[in-house]
Amino acid sequence: MANDILALLKQELLLSVIIIVLLIIKIGADEWKSSNLLNFINLLLLINLLAGFVLNVEGSLFNGMFNTNRLIVLEKNILNLATLLISLQSFNWLKEHKHVIEFYALMLSTLLGMFFMISSGNLLMFYLGLELSTIPLAAMANFDLAKRRSSEAAFKFIISSAFSSGLLLFGISLMYGATGSLDFEIIRQQLNGSSIQLFAFILLLSGFAFKISVVPFHLWTADVYEGSPVAVTSYLSVVSKAAIFFVFVPVLYTVFKSLADSWYWMLFLLSILTMVVGNLFAIRQNNLKRLLAFSSISQVGFILVGISGNSQAGSASVIYFLIIYTLSNLAAFGVVSFISSLTGKESIDDYKGLYKTNPLLSWVLAIALFSLAGIPPTAGFFGKFFLLMAGASRGNYELIVIAAVNMVVALYYYLRVIKAIFMESNEHPIEKLKISPLPGLAMLLCVAGIIITGFIGWIYDYIFSLSTRF
């Protein structure tokens, strides 16, 4: 039994150990040079990532409250990787910051929460994980301590998450009332499509929709993204979003399978709304962080198209896309965060003529944006193609047409950035920046991932073979 717990909870335990180590270090933190401290923490995160690939077992604990299998391990590894990349990228920003350890303790707590959430087999466990992953995030959003916008962002975030948690809780309690259990398996058996169950499901769906900023539940997104420090913004837009999808997809596909006919139309509507509204707002943005925020909203719309396919291919394409989206978005945020931490410039106008002074950063950003837009040979092309393919498997081509049109619209605002970087000139261009090693390494990893992932067919094959349970 003890061995089981050690093996099955391996990733969670490791993360807890790291958090405790950090707290112990905090006692004598003044004696550390901040760059040494950061290097040490990054090393811990690297160990954490690598440990995720060995000694993996499948099974469940605590009467099915906690499950793990190879797919879940893979998902946790993706989150670990993304966290490591974000940590590398924010090196410059954190080096100047007085509260490095607190930042990491908060970030890793949220990660721990996400792990429990992904592994949960019970609505209670799910809710616990979700809250653990949300509340520290609000503190992180406030981490530019001197900036008022940062506090504003944190405040907006905590209110909107509290609201969505309220919706979720309401949904959970109704679901409990309607089925008599919080266990996913029992709920699945008890579902009969009665109106109370449907209502509970809609509440649950709205709660999810809030977290992944689906239109019309997206209003908090842009402000929070803009106000938070870039590291937190990228964490919000990549890690926390991916984690929710990792639990959202299996819950829809297994627990609520019998309601598929109802939720298909909900997803259909939500995905169209999300793509269209996200794109239309992104067109008007001048601040790169806001632009990426709205673009990530519209990406969520595309993911919903893939989910609506409701099959093994649907689940596989969503996870595959999320890997690619993680790399692309992190590459884009990496450049934005790097430039913003050294110069404070974030608007598209500031980026005019960037190519003349910083060709490497420009190419990284360009490749990331092409990948987000779904242009080959970047991996984004494969991700988008498979998402739409999964969606089209139901034969709903009207949705595919709308998605395809939205890809064109999305290309427009990505190209606007490319145009500013490569084609326009600026009287005060961003000066030549020296790329520091760790953020540079993070960008290199992201770009390499973006270029290679699509061409290696077995990555998709592997994910597909893990998604057999749907």
Place this chain on the structure above:
Amino acid sequence: MNLTLLVLVPLVTAFAAILCKGIKQVRVVSLLGALVQLALGITLLIFYWKERGAGNTATMLFESNYSWFKPLNINYHVGVDGISIAMILLTSFVVVAGILVSWLIESPVRPVIRAGMGKEFFFLLLFLSVGAYGFFISLDLFTLFFFLEVSVIPKFLLIGIWGSGKKEYSAMKLALMLMAGSAFVLVGLLGLYFNTDTGNGSHTFDLVVISQMHISVDVQNLFFPFLFVGFGIFSALFPFHTWVPDGHSSAPTAASMFLAGISMKLGGYGCLRVATFLMPAAAVTYAWIIILLATIAIIYGAFATLMQKDLKYINAYSSISHCGFVLLGIGMLTQTAITGAIMQMVSHGLMTALFFAAIGMIYSRTHTRMVEQLGGLLKAMPFISTVFVVAGLCSLGLPGTSGFVAEMTVFIGSWQNTNTFYRIATIVACASILVTTVYILRAVGQAIMGPINSARYNNLADGTWNEKLAASVLIIGIMAIGVAPFWLHSLLAPGAKTIIEHVERSIAIQ
């Protein structure tokens, strides 16, 4: 012969160019890469003849097939027939000429293009050709779509960075319209994919396999327009041609040559190979619309050209008209017409590349492209002017040039249709040649012949070695088709025959 070489050579060349130091190395490397591509193209042709001579009658030759995404049944499947070989040859000719024309891009004497970024320029040109080669050899629709989109972004950057005039507007317009085209294609491909059945419940993107399946007529009628319009946008299908004039005239010389010479051919090839070949029943149903739009494009393009005063706009609008012949030939659905359509693609590719090259040479010396500001260039620059005249004569279809062969074949093929509507369309399209003659001869007469317009034209330098070589390469191509069209015809006819047999079979089934 391993066809993947055709993709790898330009790709390797492109990255080698990035690693080079200094523009001199870059252009030498690029030219070498382009020459290797040309050699590969010619070797491919010889191998093809050898195989056919040895009695190999397989539809596709030199096939190779690797699994790429197994669960989705997506393969990297390549192979060629005569039609693809013709397009590959065209591409390799234009690439060599394009690289040669851009030889002096960073020269202080005549900075044709914004200085300092020559490396990226050659990189993007070569990358564009990767897309084109890959597209022409693909037999898997996913691979084909992949390469189709690969070629979009280099165009955007080439026009936007090194272009002239309202370059950013044109680049954006081109990128968005072509993306819209590929969005249509994407929907069409997915629709087609999910209506194929390989027998064990899985679907396929394989072009050869799908062509042997029976796709239900309803499905064909639903998705044919998506595919045809999608590819048609690339090939200036009326009314989606508006990116052509802006894109071509804002682009730097080599990019214009690539755009008109290669990229627009992707569209025509896709209309034929994907839309018509895989959905023959729908092609028959929609033929009249295709022909109507093509005829409008031919006439509209010709008359719009009459009004143009800028040499690049003249050629860009005339491209709309000439590409109309391609679509007309495809819509007519007879073997001769389809052979003619492909011939017209090759011919127009060479001719328009030559035209843009000549215009680029003239512009880099006179700094104007306005017809009325030019005049008497023949005296100052005999070689460049001759090139211009040759391109013009090919454009108006003078016997002895490829233009005559191609258009004649299209007309004969079209006339084989006895339907009154088809015949009227053919007559109207034929009549457009008269208009073509007017605008070409007028441009030649004003810009090349006549009195010298400005004293500074007297001491302009004639073509440099690289420009002479570039023009010669293209003129050789034009003449090789114009004087001895048999080899091209025998290359294309089997492919066209396969397509027509396919169409007839599907009519017979109904």
